Amino acid sequence: MIDEIRGLEELKCFAGARQAEAAVAFDLSQRWEQADAGVPAAGQGAGVAAQIALARRESPARGSRLLGLAKALTGMPHTFAAFRAGLLNEWRVTLIVKETICLAPGDRAGVDEELADTGALDGAGDKAIIAAVRAAAYRRDPASVAKRAARAVSERAVSLRPAPDTMTYLTALLPVAQGVAAYAALVRDADTARAAGDDRSRGQVMADTLVERLTGAPGGITGVQIQLVMTDRTLFRADAEPARLPGYGTIPAAWATELARTGGPAAAHPLAGPAGMEELDLWVRRLYTAPGSGELVAMDSTARLFPPGLKRFLQVRDDTCRTPYCDAPIRHHDHITAWHTGGPTNVNNGQGLCEACNHTKESPGWTAQTIQGQRHTVATTTPTGHTYHSTAPPLPGAPICQIPAHGNQSGHSQERRLALARATP
Ligand SMILES: [Zn+2]
Known part of the structure; x- marks a missing residue:
């Protein structure tokens, strides 16, 4: 069994090394294709990391780091060989690249060779590896310390x-x-x-x-909208269905109700006494979901840009960027089928995306369409013809399985959801 565990570990490293080689080759082939299609040099390589991310079931940000790692390894043959042989795993290879990324390619190759020659990485743990790589890097290029610091400030x-x-x-x-x-x-x-x-x-x-x-306010949440999403049953009937606080996640029903009604734990703040709390306003926005599927019911607009109500609607429905595995906050409200190709401005054709994913979607060869499903589903097809599906997350109180909701809702054609916002008048 121990031999099997050891063997599988080596297989994981080998597979990681092969993924890195494939990523570099894929990057090159995409750049050639884009150059052939007339994409200017500065724009070539767009969407490559995003495709690697989708294939590896990682976020686009991590996909970009993985591609950067793969490219850096092409200049570090000894480290790459150790990775391929199972002597270094993907995480430790990442540490080595991170510590040498500020060096010129020649110095990086020198560090790679020195570490292999001195056997500094044999049996070394994470901290020992970082220390050995840093020491070798400083010896080669003391100025890299300053460069690292400048780079760190930018982060x-x-x-x-x-x-x-x-x-x-x-x-x-x-x-x-x-x-x-x-x-x-x-x-x-x-x-x-x-x-x-x-x-x-x-x-x-x-x-x-x-x-x-x-x-700028005692107690802290005056003037800033915190879009709390909960069912009407939770708000008015002390139901136990948890609520959703964007930017945080699921919160218990009792806490959500307290926040909605009294200002929550912030009200206990000594500087936010009763006088302070009176200035807080509670806005209730009613949202409706279809029974059964739990899908938010649509609304339309003839405008090219999503009006504020529709944007809030998408924000509530999608919660975070709709790209699979990307947890980034929503920054853009995107037409799934572009407006200039006849895509309507409605909830069905809208999705929330982060900035990076929205730019990726505009790259040549990417297409997206809404497809019929229990909940809102977007199918995104990448330049290689692979299709990935993204289904909107379940709302509080949404049925967990695909069977129509409990009997107590029968007789109502729509089930209600409430989005609460606290703000100054
Ligand atoms: Zn994203």
């Missing part, structure tokens, strides 16, 4: 990911000076507040202050 970003118990991590990746300064400012203000008798913990004051500074 500053803010992200949000779910934490347990309806909490979230709001994370900022910042240059060290800004990060330390921001943290020091929060600590200073927390210490000042606590010295003045604030009985919240230092961590609590820091967290509350951060939210207040960013949103």
Whole structure:
């Protein structure tokens, strides 16, 4: 059994190496085809990473990293050979490429050779590999340290990911000076507040202050719409069906109802007293879904651009970018069949896409169409003729199987969903 486990591990590495070779070859063939089709040099290669991502069932962003890794490996034959032989797995090869990507190709090849010659990677774990590769890279090109730093600064970003118990991590990746300064400012203000008798913990004051500074409001959610999607049964009849909070995911029914009715845990904020909460407005938007399928019922517009109501509708229905495996937030409201080729502006022909996926879809050879299904489904066909299906995620309260919903809804032709928004008047 151990031999089998070992053998399969080597097979995974070999398969990864073959995928990398195929990715590089596919990239070249697509570039030639695009050049033949008259695509200018700057635009060649568009959509290649997206196709690799779909084939590997990864997000487009990861597809792009995998293609970059494959290309970098063509200049690192020793590392590639170790990958192919099962001595390095895809993750460790990624670490090596990441640490050397700032080097000139000659230096990168030199590091590749040095690591192979000295056997520095034999039996090395992730940290040991990073240390060995970094040391070799610094020796070859000390200036690469500076280049790495410049590159790192360009990757500053803010992200949000779910934490347990309806909490979230709001994370900022910042240059060290800004990060330390921001943290020091929060600590200073927390210490000042606590010295003045604030009985919240230092961590609590820091967290509350951060939210207040960013949103400009005590308690934090005034003036910003948070589009909470829930069933009418959850809101009015204490039903247990969970709700959906865009940007976070599923939240428990009781918490969603509290948020909708009272402002939620934010109302407990000492600086957002009853007076503050009175300025909050609760907007209820009614959305209707077909019984049985749980599909949102359509509405039409004659405009070329999706009007705001229709955009919100797509936002609620699609939740995140519709490309399979892409979890990116929606940035574009796209006509599945383009408007200039007769595609109507309606919910059926609309989909939410992230910026990158929308650009990919416009590349030569890509087509998309809405197809009939239980829920809204888009079939996207890539230049190689492969077709991928994307079905809108289930809404809160939507039937899990494809059997028409429970008997208590009989007699109603439509089942109701509510989208709630909290905002200032
Ligand atoms: Zn996307």
